[in-house]
Amino acid sequence: MEIRLLNPLDSKKYLDLRLEALQTNPEAFASSYEEEKDSVKKYESRFQSQDSLTFGAFENEKLIGVVTLVIEKNKKLKHRANIFAMYVSPEKRGIGVGKNLMLEAIKIAKGLEGIEQIYLTVVTSNDQAKRLYSSLGFKKFGEDKKAIKLGNRYFDEELMVLFL
Numbered sequence: 001m002e003i004r005l006l007n008p009l010d011s012k013k014y015l016d017l018r019l020e021a022l023q024t025n026p027e028a029f030a031s032s033y034e035e036e037k038d039s040v041k042k043y044e045s046r047f048q049s050q051d052s053l054t055f056g057a058f059e060n061e062k063l064i065g066v067v068t069l070v071i072e073k074n075k076k077l078k079h080r081a082n083i084f085a086m087y088v089s090p091e092k093r094g095i096g097v098g099k100n101l102m103l104e105a106i107k108i109a110k111g112l113e114g115i116e117q118i119y120l121t122v123v124t125s126n127d128q129a130k131r132l133y134s135s136l137g138f139k140k141f142g143e144d145k146k147a148i149k150l151g152n153r154y155f156d157e158e159l160m161v162l163f164l
Contacts (some may be wrong), residue, residue: 011064012041021087067101083120121157
């Protein structure tokens with residue numbers, strides 16, 4: 001497995017995996033398949049940003065997992081970064097892909113000047129992800145009730161932070 005920062009040439013592979021994520025685990029993401037299905041240009045642009053870093057896990061050139069680290073831009077929040085869009089293909093879960101992606105994001109965050117803490121949210125029913133984040137030192141500091149609405153069903157999210 002190779003973990004590396006994605007670049008604009010990876011946009012199509014990323015979008016394909018993102019659409020898989022939005023269909024496989026729609027409750028875990030604020031975006032929907034319909035909103036994202038034609039967004040390859042958005043990712044080409046995003047993968048050139050220095051404030052939004054997306055890491056990909058590759059196995060034999062196939063993208064099997066991703067995570068995005070976003071650095072806050074506002075002066076009063078520049079000590080913070082956020083984890084978004086964490087996803088590993090179901091057939092590759094449980095073998096360390098997610099952990100390796102998170103370790104890379106944390107390592108990069110620690111190397112960025114001024115970053116003191118990393119935030120993330122996770123659907124409260126996603127026990128596997130919550131265990132992973134806890135094992136890496138993230139602590140729950142709150143809960144966002146009815147954070148996501150999918151059809152007529154609501155999903156709560158745990159708010160977590162890692163102090164570096």
